[in-house]
Amino acid sequence: MYLKSLELSGFKSFAKKAGLKFTTPITGIVGPNGSGKSNTAEAFRFVLGEQSIKSLRGKRGEDMIWNGGGDGPSGTGRANRASVKLTFDNTGKLFPTLDFDEITLERVVNRDNSNEYLLNGSQVRLKDIVELLAAAHIGSTGHQIISQGEADRILAASMSERRAMIEDALGLKIYQWKKLESLRKLEKTEENMKQVESLRREIAPHLKFLKKQVEKVEKAEELRRELILQYKEYFAREESYLKITKSDLVRKLEDPKREMETLDLELNAAKKSLVDSNISNEKSAKVISLEEKLREIRSVKDTIMRELGRIEGEISANKRVIEKEEERQKKEEFQTVYLKDVEEVIVRIEKLESIADVKSLFSEVVKTLKSFVAGHRITTDSTLIGEAKKDIEQLLSKKNGLESNSVKNANEEIQVLKECQELKEEAEKGKDANRQAERDIFRIIGRQNELRGTISSLNIQFEEVRRREEMFKHELGEAGVIAGREAVSYADFQFGSAHPENGSRSIQEELLKKIERNKIRLEDAGGSGGSEVMREFKETEERDAFLAREILDLEKAKEELRRLIVELDGRIDYEFKSGILKINAEFQKYFTLMFGGGRAELVVVKEVKRKKRDDIDDLNGLLGADDSTMSNPNDSGEADDSNGPEGLEVNISLPRKKVKGLMMLSGGERALTSIALLFAVSQVNPPPFIILDETDAALDEANSKKYGDMIENLSKHSQLILITHNRETMSRAGVLYGVTMGSDGASKLLSLAFDEAVAVAK
């Protein structure tokens, strides 16, 4: 026994909490019309997840909630929520996945029409409930719950509906679930594949473009590598060339520069000596002036000599006067005078006659005579000698003075002469130097001009080297930009046989030409900035490969799903057909039991071809899938296999009657046939419980008895809950519950004894 209890609270007419305990294989529920019996059967449907409110006799979920009833103080206000709890015994592992001894399912509906599902008190999704029940062979569509007036539902249903019901009853729902899941997954997979393929298609042109770009980049890279090698060689050679050429020029410049410096010094010296020789001209002038001075000195010397001669002559004259006087003095007294002299005196006196004055005349005559006598008497007295001596003295002192002057003069002459001589020599020397200096200057300037020519030509070469150095620097910068850093790290370059010292510029020029050519080609190929493109290409290629792998994976998954679907189809088909065979055996048995003969069977028939989409929709509908939890793929699907789905037809023939076909049956016959089929199905694959709401309503007493027997038979495998007014049926129940409705319109449940039940049922 799997069912333990049902608890209703605020559900439909059950305003207050009410419960049923299922302690026996058959539980009967009895009560007057409208007391709320069917509400209990609906409570089962409700808690098992029924989604069709219509089949619960309502329009909205809210209609499931106790709406209040009664007037005045006995009245009960409406409830805010309806709840139904169904408790199972799980010790027999009815729910194999749940590790609890007791499983309580609860469904709550609120006034806002929202639903809650709880499994042992924890909130779960409807999907979880549906799956759980499917695994326990309890369909949410409730093939095992036969509502009032629905006993012949299985007969009234379309062939495909019937098939679904039977499949459900046979426990194939779980496979159909799996099939549906697989179909959905397949659809999703196909959709994903399409998406991935479209993504791949989208990428393809870009990838192609990138590939071309990459080829370009690779070509550019190849060119760049070539360029790097050329640059390296060029730079290594150029640097070496420049270094050698420069040092060569420096060396070549050394001598001329040094010579130039020396010549500059020499020139300065020569110039200085020229200036110096001009100074010697001044010396010549000085010599002239000295000579002039010498002449002056000499003329002074002559004068002095002459004067000295004169003085000496005067001195000797005076000496002679003294001597003569002294002699004359010795002879004077005896001196004779010449007449002529006397005559002369006479003459001179005669000349005096013009003097009128006698006195003056006399004095003049005396004076003349005296002078005559004085003239003849040398020393008439010693005065003459004295004067002479005095003169001599004066002359001697004069002579002394002159003589010292003469010495001085002579010294001066010697001095001047010497000076003059020296100057003359120097001047002469200066003149020689001047001539030499002029010659030197002439020579130096000539040589310097020559050297200037050499230096200038070397400097021009030097300038050329410098220009090349500048160019070299510029080329280095350019190479770095065009070909990257590697191009300028040429230190490791190995010169071959053509070392720059041996080689001519032609190698360099040839290299430069090649470099120029490659530079242009590299520029044409898009430069060297390809890392971005390479990265993007790699990424896109990886993405493409990823997508390709993804497609493969999806294809594999698709294949697996297809295989699974085929497998499931096979399984369902097999189980279904073998199930039908078993059902038919039971059906025939029950039918014969009911009608005392005749024939009844289910026949599998092919329906018109349908689309897979419809197939899924059917499955969705029949499995009671919740759209909020299971999204419908919106693909219209494709034609299914040519077999098409199969439906079920019910073929019966009543004993002793020529009636064939369900349409011709009476209400009772229909009910009996339905019951026979229902019981046959339940016999083949017994559900944990079966709820039958007045399925026995149309049976007469004899058939009620047979019905009662069948029920008892059925209750060996499934727990039965029977809503009934039938006494016979009641008698088969182990426990009976009565449903009553008070003046407030609320249903109440109470356990009854058989007799009470019979009374209540009426």
Ligand code: ATP
């Ligand atoms: P019968 O024997 O005639 O089939 P029954 O015992 O099966 O009758 P139900 O159909 O189960 O009776 O009960 C119907 C009663 O439940 C009605 O009286 C109806 O008014 C009441 N009912 C249904 N829904 C609600 C609701 N939401 N609130 C209050 N009462 C409700």
